[in-house]
Amino acid sequence: WLLVFKRPSHPYNTSVLFTITLVPLFMLINNLPFEPVLLPVQWLQWIWLVVLFLLLSLPFFLAGLSLNILFQTYPENAFRLYAADLIGASLGCVAAIAIIPYWTELEWLAVIGIVGGCSTIYLAPTIEKRWISRTIVIVILAVIWFHSLPEIKISPYKNIKLALQQKDSLL
Numbered sequence: 001w002l003l004v005f006k007r008p009s010h011p012y013n014t015s016v017l018f019t020i021t022l023v024p025l026f027m028l029i030n031n032l033p034f035e036p037v038l039l040p041v042q043w044l045q046w047i048w049l050v051v052l053f054l055l056l057s058l059p060f061f062l063a064g065l066s067l068n069i070l071f072q073t074y075p076e077n078a079f080r081l082y083a084a085d086l087i088g089a090s091l092g093c094v095a096a097i098a099i100i101p102y103w104t105e106l107e108w109l110a111v112i113g114i115v116g117g118c119s120t121i122y123l124a125p126t127i128e129k130r131w132i133s134r135t136i137v138i139v140i141l142a143v144i145w146f147h148s149l150p151e152i153k154i155s156p157y158k159n160i161k162l163a164l165q166q167k168d169s170l171l
Contacts, residue, residue: 001061002068011069012123018062019116019136023109023149029055030153063116088115106149113140 034048067085071078117137124130143149
């Protein structure tokens with residue numbers, strides 16, 4: 001991407017895009033009419049599968065692009081930046097194991113968005129952009145606090161959906 005298109009000079013915009021698209025993209029993906037069990041019988045499901053993969057790859061692309069721009073902008077700190085990236089990923093894995101039973105998937109994505117938003121505050125080149133980043137973080141926190149995140153739609157073809165319908169299920 002960076003070889004073909006003009007290289008951004010600062011990772012702020014890609015970091016903001018990552019932060020503000022993470023939860024809405026997942027909600028969009030959750031509402032796509034994709035059913036994997038129908039792939040053998042409906043050719044349209046293959047198109048939805050490609051759309052799903054493209055949408056799922058966007059946050060990873062934006063996060064990777066931000067990190068790549070940081071590496072190119074500050075090559076003298078590449079080792080520290082990469083170490084911070086790996087430490088953050090490790091802490092995220094440990095935190096996930098400890099907290100997964102208590103939060104929903106969208107709450108987890110919102111927390112990841114908050115962490116991304118905090119990085120945009122740090123990366124903001126101007127005071128105005130810092131205030132924009134702070135506002136984004138506050139909005140995400142408010143959405144989590146007031147439980148405004150929608151429920152995840154589970155396919156009727158999945159076993160978990162059937163299990164949840166049983167009286168006194170553990171789920």
